[in-house]
Amino acid sequence: MSPIFTPVTSVAPNITKVILAITGGIAAYKSAILARLLIKSGFEVRVIMTAGAQQFITPLTLQALTGNEVHTELLDTKAEAGMGHIELAKWADLIVIAPASANTLARLAMGMADDLLTTVCLATAAPVMVAPAMNQQMWAHPAVQLNVQTLSDMGYEIIEPDSGVQACGDVGSGRLPEPDILLRQVINFKARLTVAQCLTGKKVTITAGPTVEAIDPVRFLSNHSTGKMGFALARACRDAGAEVTLIAGGKVSLMTPLEVKRIDVLSANDMLQAATRSVEAGCDIFIATAAVADYRTRDAAPQKIKKTQDEMTLDLVKNPDILATISHSYPDMFVVGFAAETQDVEKYARGKLESKNLDMIACNDVSRKDIGFASDENAMLVFFANQYQKPPVELEKMSKANIAEHLVNLIGSVLN
Numbered sequence: 001m002s003p004i005f006t007p008v009t010s011v012a013p014n015i016t017k018v019i020l021a022i023t024g025g026i027a028a029y030k031s032a033i034l035a036r037l038l039i040k041s042g043f044e045v046r047v048i049m050t051a052g053a054q055q056f057i058t059p060l061t062l063q064a065l066t067g068n069e070v071h072t073e074l075l076d077t078k079a080e081a082g083m084g085h086i087e088l089a090k091w092a093d094l095i096v097i098a099p100a101s102a103n104t105l106a107r108l109a110m111g112m113a114d115d116l117l118t119t120v121c122l123a124t125a126a127p128v129m130v131a132p133a134m135n136q137q138m139w140a141h142p143a144v145q146l147n148v149q150t151l152s153d154m155g156y157e158i159i160e161p162d163s164g165v166q167a168c169g170d171v172g173s174g175r176l177p178e179p180d181i182l183l184r185q186v187i188n189f190k191a192r193l194t195v196a197q198c199l200t201g202k203k204v205t206i207t208a209g210p211t212v213e214a215i216d217p218v219r220f221l222s223n224h225s226t227g228k229m230g231f232a233l234a235r236a237c238r239d240a241g242a243e244v245t246l247i248a249g250g251k252v253s254l255m256t257p258l259e260v261k262r263i264d265v266l267s268a269n270d271m272l273q274a275a276t277r278s279v280e281a282g283c284d285i286f287i288a289t290a291a292v293a294d295y296r297t298r299d300a301a302p303q304k305i306k307k308t309q310d311e312m313t314l315d316l317v318k319n320p321d322i323l324a325t326i327s328h329s330y331p332d333m334f335v336v337g338f339a340a341e342t343q344d345v346e347k348y349a350r351g352k353l354e355s356k357n358l359d360m361i362a363c364n365d366v367s368r369k370d371i372g373f374a375s376d377e378n379a380m381l382v383f384f385a386n387q388y389q390k391p392p393v394e395l396e397k398m399s400k401a402n403i404a405e406h407l408v409n410l411i412g413s414v415l416n
């Protein structure tokens, strides 16, 4: 009899599309760096600039950094023919206004709609983060404080300004926080909105990417894994409140997620060593997304092998099974495996669930070209150990970020 799957297609809204709105203030230069950091962290960024902002920094800078045309006008026939203000408002998952001038705060608090930014803020269903920045005397003014309070009451997320020496020479509160701090605030806010804090206080170790098994100093055996799935899981676990160690195999070239401890390794043996050390140091959940090479050469040649023969045979030996070794050594730890299959996905996945002593296994059909290895998207079948009496779950095709959030929520639901 075929299993009854619980199909899942979407979680709490994933936040990937961000409008960065820049208003007039000297701190506008920091927004260019923020745009870059947001993109590096995986967000798609579109920029709105008010007339004031363009006095401090040019739209061309932001266009070059984001690869998207910058939006400046409310009533511009060319812009409306492309992405008009309503479409822009609907496109955004999140709006970040940084810096937000005193004038913008006042107009937002009044509900005005006399330029593109204020109109988009009225027309959007997306959450809005506001990072006020201005002279300390202005920031302290009751009118500004009242406007900030009003915006906060309306549900706007206020990012408190920093204090210190200001561009005008004054000292006090009102400085725009540094771009990396703003990015952190955006990520924390996203985490609060999208992933339940189901892993708070948990320590998680994740393996990701391929392993690389040397043949000689210049050649190796490996596979198509990029690490995208494992890195997405690291982000989702972090967002769910976990302390994450990410062991990246092979030559993963992805940016390390903020606040995640990354350990780079090459071979399966290196990965096993790093994983064992990480688990010994304290670990509640072990997740193996890595595509570990099943075999390595018996002895890697110390020098480059010359092509003197027409044929050559590589003598291969089996690599250790990292996942099985860890799960059998730590029977009380919650262990999640992945399975990359090209046929009989369910049969093989259930076999690995049992033989590798797992609590949960997520399998993808890697014969599909649109998901799995290297793709930004995936689709999975998730099975649980019998003791949990939980029916399998089908995660239909969606971004790896979304899949990761589902998997974290499933881990949370079983653990808690």
Ligand code: PMT
Binding pocket: 207, 208, 209, 210, 224, 225, 226, 227, 228, 229, 230, 268, 288, 289, 290, 291, 292, 293, 294, 319, 320, 321, 322, 323, 324, 336, 337, 338, 339, 340, 341, 352, 364, 366, 372, 373, 374, 375
């Ligand atoms: O990295 P991406 O490009 O984003 O691609 C993601 C992915 C396709 C690699 C990922 O979704 C995935 O399927 N990972 C598991 C790949 C795999 O090696 O599957 P497997 O069925 O061969 O192994 C089963 C499990 O045992 C896996 O959890 C694997 O990490 C683990 N294993 C396997 C062999 C071994 N020697 N040691 C292990 O720990």
